[in-house]
Amino acid sequence: MRPVDPRLFRQAGAARRFLAVCVVAGIADAVLIVVQAGALATVVADGFLHGLTVSAATPYLLVAAAAVGGRSVLTWVGESAAAATSAAVKSTLRRALLDHEIAAGARRVAARDRHGESALTATRGLDALDGYFARYLPQLVLATVVPLVVAVRILAADRLSGVIVAVTVPLIPVFMILVGMASKSAMDRQWSALQRLSGHFLELLTGLTTLKAFGRGRAQSEVVRRAADAQRRTTMATLRWAFLSALVLELIATLSVALVAVSIGLRLVGGGLGLREGLLALILAPEVYLPLRRLGARYHDAAEGLSAADVILSRLAEPLPPSGDRVLPDASAPRIRLEGVTVRHPGRAEPAVDDLTVEFAPGRITALTGPSGAGKSTLLHLILGLAAPDAGRVTVDGHDLAGLDLEAWRARIAWVPQRPFIVAGSVADNICLGRPDADDDAVRAAADAARLDVPLDRQAGSRGSALSGGQIRRLAIARALLRDALVVLFDEPTEGLDMATEEDLLAAIAPALSGRTCVVVTHRDAVSGFCESVVRLAGAGAGAGVGTEVGPSMVETAA
Structure with a gap:
């Protein structure tokens, strides 16, 4: 020392x-x-x-x-x-x-x-x-x-x-x-x-x-x-x-x-x-x-x-991945494209994602489905800039994500992870983390849209100890809706909800997602049917997908 x-x-x-x-x-x-x-x-x-x-x-x-x-x-x-x-x-x-x-x-x-x-x-x-x-x-x-x-x-x-x-x-x-x-x-x-x-x-x-x-x-x-x-x-x-x-x-x-x-x-x-x-x-x-x-x-x-x-x-003192300083205009929802991306996790022989090309169109809700370990959450991390691809690139409206100001980029994103973090405060305090300057009416509207059946002044407890798993997930969805972001990422948003509540929630949040680039990771058929297009990942070694029309939705299968 x-x-x-x-x-x-x-x-x-x-x-x-x-x-x-x-x-x-x-x-x-x-x-x-x-x-x-x-x-x-x-x-x-x-x-x-x-x-x-x-x-x-x-x-x-x-x-x-x-x-x-x-x-x-x-x-x-x-x-x-x-x-x-x-x-x-x-x-x-x-x-x-x-x-x-x-x-x-x-x-x-x-x-x-x-x-x-x-x-x-x-x-x-x-x-x-x-x-x-x-x-x-x-x-x-x-x-x-x-x-x-x-x-x-x-x-x-x-x-x-x-x-x-x-x-x-x-x-x-x-x-x-x-x-x-x-x-x-x-x-x-x-x-x-x-x-x-x-x-x-x-x-x-x-x-x-x-x-x-x-x-x-x-x-x-x-x-x-x-x-x-x-x-x-x-x-x-x-x-x-x-x-x-x-x-x-x-x-x-x-x-x-x-x-x-x-x-x-x-x-x-x-x-x-x-x-x-x-x-x-x-x-x-x-x-x-x-x-x-x-x-x-x-x-x-x-x-x-x-x-x-x-x-x-x-x-x-450790070197950081290169980060640019370009800030994109936030006038409309962006087009996000992953081009030939490969991601390898340390200690694993098989890549989590291998040479995958997929595009998320602006103004559309896209579902990411596939077996566990197929790399669905990894793709969300790539979009967020929390991980960098070992090969390939991520583009936003044609601009390489590596050249963008990541802090400004993340300010345009609302993200609901698999395990939402809940602070020790009221339910309203936790929802306001999405937008601290929001007024009471906006917080209440977001909670109603997420079908959150909990009083806003109720204490959530440390890490949501006073709430059920479904209430925590709906609170996180309300927080994302309040953020009013142009890019919305959901990771298993309806996990732990019964079918009736899931159907009611999807119908309620649909208007709020209109006109945004929305990506939803899910294993549930009801959520996939709610989305306008579906990308199915076959698992490790998946390559570029090929689109086929299935009913009202576009389904891309990465295989």
């Missing part, structure tokens, strides 16, 4: 400003330490040798008190700035990570890690940056500035004490580096174990119903127990290194201060050193080592946060 990661400061401007504040505060704190020690040494020495009166000592005491007050103010300013900086940096990194993962595409993100690992890194991992900005970084600046300034003042007051300090102080960073190298590997192992545990546990919760249905719950409980035990062992190993580093630093600092104190005492007895100079050096000696000792303790406060930041910064 690098004490100051340049990537972190390049990514977040707030971190650079905070570092500048820390440097200024560190210099001011070092000066105040010297002033405070000088005032106290003068009062004690003159009081003992010359009988300094209270009135004569008062100015020195006031100076010492002012120095203490100034250091307190600096501490308060530093903590306030640290809290604000930490919040700003965490928000910046989280948004940058989210934007990067969206731009990277669903396939690449899924191939790299599991959902639990990314969520853990972006939440608990980045939350640990509070320790870095609130405690470690300010202490790092103090450990750099204060020992240097104070050691120079000691050298000016007592040359021998200054030499002892100059010889012993470098020992602390040396041992910190040695212990840090070992503790870093322990921290990395702990973080990896925590990521594995988090990811595995999240996947178990997602598939809990399936595990119970097949009687695999007890076996997976044992897997979780082993993962938790591995996390316990790595955590205890990290704590052992933390205590060991604290012991080493305290021992070196204590012996060093003792050497300075013994040398001062012997020379004071022999008359080879003035009392004021000796007291000044003795008061300042612990201040040289104190910031370094505290830095060793703060290192472990920051290690987890920096480990998570390192993961995120490494991801942000």
Whole structure:
């Protein structure tokens, strides 16, 4: 772990400003330490040798008190700035990570890690940056500035004490580096174990119903127990290194201060050193080592946060698929064409889609059907720009999607995925995610069109826990209708609905889809019959389709 990661400061401007504040505060704190020690040494020495009166000592005491007050103010300013900086940096990194993962595409993100690992890194991992900005970084600046300034003042007051300090102080960073190298590997192992545990546990919760249905719950409980035990062992190993580093630093600092104190005492007895100079050096000696000792303790406060930041910064450094800057006019629904596209998922021998050519005409509702695994959802990801084809291209009104501004393109799309995401808020709040500036009448109209039989002020619960599966799907459809987009993508929109509700819903949303480019992934005959054309995918290895007229709909079979 690098004490100051340049990537972190390049990514977040707030971190650079905070570092500048820390440097200024560190210099001011070092000066105040010297002033405070000088005032106290003068009062004690003159009081003992010359009988300094209270009135004569008062100015020195006031100076010492002012120095203490100034250091307190600096501490308060530093903590306030640290809290604000930490919040700003965490928000910046989280948004940058989210934007990067969206731009990277669903396939690449899924191939790299599991959902639990990314969520853990972006939440608990980045939350640990509070320790870095609130405690470690300010202490790092103090450990750099204060020992240097104070050691120079000691050298000016007592040359021998200054030499002892100059010889012993470098020992602390040396041992910190040695212990840090070992503790870093322990921290990395702990973080990896925590990521594995988090990811595995999240996947178990997602598939809990399936595990119970097949009687695999007890076996997976044992897997979780082993993962938790591995996390316990790595955590205890990290704590052992933390205590060991604290012991080493305290021992070196204590012996060093003792050497300075013994040398001062012997020379004071022999008359080879003035009392004021000796007291000044003795008061300042612990201040040289104190910031370094505290830095060793703060290192472990920051290690987890920096480990998570390192993961995120490494991801942000990964090259992204090329993205253009062309923005198409949004006057009418676009024509979308996939030309000879091939998509291969990592770890699979057969391509999900192979040399497929298909066109989605503007103003028409097209159904995508076929067996599971035929690549239907993959085609939606290609249209959304969440995945890039390994071969071929996607065009919008004749323009290659790779040359378009993807953010502007997605702003024209309403998408209902297989598993719609529901936030912890009211039903109306969730519908408004489609268009935050929509008024109550528009929200109510969208809910009515989607046949959502739930009060708009009802709380949906986290991930829709207070709603049924059918209600969640209809809520997502209402959100898509409210968006009023020129391109509408549905992925199994009526899954979990009974036939009567499905028929009523399709009839209700038909007017809202008029004049739009609409693609519907479905396995249900009623939905296919509702659509104006149907594209059937035969599965992996499917090639360009050939259109044939079947009743009122055009059916293209990719085989």
